[in-house]
Amino acid sequence: MFGWKRKGAERAYRGVGVAALVNVLSLLTGAMYGELDERLDFRTALQRALRKPVPRHVNFWFCFGGITFLIFVIQLVTGIALLLYYRPTVEQAYHSVVHITNNVPFGWLVRGFHHWGANLIMVTVMIHALRVFLYGAYKPPRDFNWVVGALLMFSLLLFGFSGYLLPWNELSYWATVVGAEIPGAIPWVGDALSYFIKGGDTVGQLALTRFFAFHVVIMPLGMMVLLGLHFLMIRRLGIAGPL
Amino acid sequence: MEAGVSPEPPAPEETGTAGDGLPDATRRKFLHRVYNMTLGFWALAGMAGTGYVAGRYVWPTKEGESTGGERTVTFPKKELDDETMVKVLVEGKPVGVFRAADGVHALSLVCTHLGCLVNWNPDAGLMICPCHGSRYDPSGQVLQGPAPLPLKQYDVRVSGDTVVVG
Numbered sequence: 001m002f003g004w005k006r007k008g009a010e011r012a013y014r015g016v017g018v019a020a021l022v023n024v025l026s027l028l029t030g031a032m033y034g035e036l037d038e039r040l041d042f043r044t045a046l047q048r049a050l051r052k053p054v055p056r057h058v059n060f061w062f063c064f065g066g067i068t069f070l071i072f073v074i075q076l077v078t079g080i081a082l083l084l085y086y087r088p089t090v091e092q093a094y095h096s097v098v099h100i101t102n103n104v105p106f107g108w109l110v111r112g113f114h115h116w117g118a119n120l121i122m123v124t125v126m127i128h129a130l131r132v133f134l135y136g137a138y139k140p141p142r143d144f145n146w147v148v149g150a151l152l153m154f155s156l157l158l159f160g161f162s163g164y165l166l167p168w169n170e171l172s173y174w175a176t177v178v179g180a181e182i183p184g185a186i187p188w189v190g191d192a193l194s195y196f197i198k199g200g201d202t203v204g205q206l207a208l209t210r211f212f213a214f215h216v217v218i219m220p221l222g223m224m225v226l227l228g229l230h231f232l233m234i235r236r237l238g239i240a241g242p243l
Numbered sequence: 244m245e246a247g248v249s250p251e252p253p254a255p256e257e258t259g260t261a262g263d264g265l266p267d268a269t270r271r272k273f274l275h276r277v278y279n280m281t282l283g284f285w286a287l288a289g290m291a292g293t294g295y296v297a298g299r300y301v302w303p304t305k306e307g308e309s310t311g312g313e314r315t316v317t318f319p320k321k322e323l324d325d326e327t328m329v330k331v332l333v334e335g336k337p338v339g340v341f342r343a344a345d346g347v348h349a350l351s352l353v354c355t356h357l358g359c360l361v362n363w364n365p366d367a368g369l370m371i372c373p374c375h376g377s378r379y380d381p382s383g384q385v386l387q388g389p390a391p392l393p394l395k396q397y398d399v400r401v402s403g404d405t406v407v408v409g
Contacts, residue, residue, distance in 0.1 A: 084301060105299035 057242035064128035069227070071121040075159075076220065078114040086166065088212040090205045093168035118160055125153055137240035145233040152226050155219060162215035165208060176203050176211075311335065315409040323347065323406055328363040333409045338397050339363055339370075340408055343381035349399035349408045350383045355392040370394065 037043055085104055087096040100107040129149065132138055138146035165176045180203060184194040199206030259267035312335030322329050328341040330352065337352040341363040350370060352360045359374035369386065370379040377388030384393045399408045 081297075081300060085304075099304070104304055105302070106296045107300065109296070110300060 055239055055242065058239060061127070061131045062239075064124050064131060068121055068124045068128055071117050071124060072223070072227075074113060075117045075121065078110050078117065079216070081110045082114060083216065088166070088208055090168060090208060093166060093208065097167045118163065121156060122160065125156055129153060135240060135243060139240075142233070142237055142240060145230060145237065148226055148230050148233065152223070152230060155223050155226060159215065159219050159223075162211045162219065165203075165211045166215065168208065173203060176207065180207070313409075315407060317405050317407045320401060320404045320406050323401075327365050329406075331408055333397060338408060340399055340406060341365070341381075343368060345381065347399050347401060347406070348381045349397035350379070350381075351395040351397070353394075354390055355385075355394065356388070356390040361394070 082100060085096055085100045085107070087093060097111070101111055102108070104110075132146070132149070161176075161179055165172045180194055180198045183197060184190045186193060195201070197207075199210045259265055261267065312332055314334055316331045316333055316338075318329060318331065323340060323342060328339045331338050331340065337360060338349055339352045339361075340347065340349045342348075354361050354372040354374065354377055356372065356375055356377050359372055361370045361372045361377070361379065363369075364371050367378075368381065370381075370383075371377070372388065372390070375389050377390035378386045379390070379394050380386055382393075383396050385391075397408055399406060401407075
């Protein structure tokens, strides 16, 4: 953030001053900080985590992975907020979304963040994938991390697909009908797969319920596992070298 | 290079040159202090704003408020003869109308302990709560049990062949 490059030094040292961060956290944790730090040694943990030298060739395009994660966290928080008012039945789903947008204080803001976040995350994740590809950062030993990344992108697509049905309006419904028919084209297992996804022959209450469970519980858990792997591998392997 | 004020006490040779025994207020320390306070101020402002929005958002909306309901409820006297207790809603709250040894009573059915609905037991001549066993007499006074307060009484009169409550 407020770092600077020392030309001629062995490595560019960019990082938030640990002591400044600690001061801000002291403001936040108040009187407890000194006592907690004595027992848990936050200071050392923070220093080890944050005092990482960043290679010179890292530029603005390297930020998009983190931006994608930031938007994902925003989706988690706004998603939980929406969950307080959303009703997942075919009779009430649309009305609950209208209620959130028009009646709940700042509901329009929470829904807006979630809607735009969903759109923007697709853009940022593609820029991130493109950057990794063009820098050749998928080559061994980072090849498995690329696979995890591909799974993550596919998970985001599934998030979008399942979430889009939940408002239960005309666009949601027909998009889901079309989307659930596509697997039907797979030979042999296609029809069964389509039936399984829809929870029946048609897109109805059963589809809404299982899309809701998928979007709110199954996908977030899966995503967190994949993200954990992704970040662990990055820390372990380090940022790939320059072009 | 790091920003931020070091919390350790100054080494003896750093204590100031002003001759008052205190460490010097350097330009560096001042700028660091300004930077940290600015960050701290905006962090607090951001948290306060977010807290306000979040608080307003999660507070239950209007549709959670209970509706008014009727203040006076009437029903045919015949029902009182057929059943041990007639349940009505007065202003949205459950009220039981029953015939005791000394006449017709109307009491709130909400136990004052933790809110379960009580039942009129004509054999015992008491209102008994099924949850924790509180017992009330026909005028609502607590005879036994964990209930702290008596049941609210409602006006009830029998006029002709209708019963009027409230």
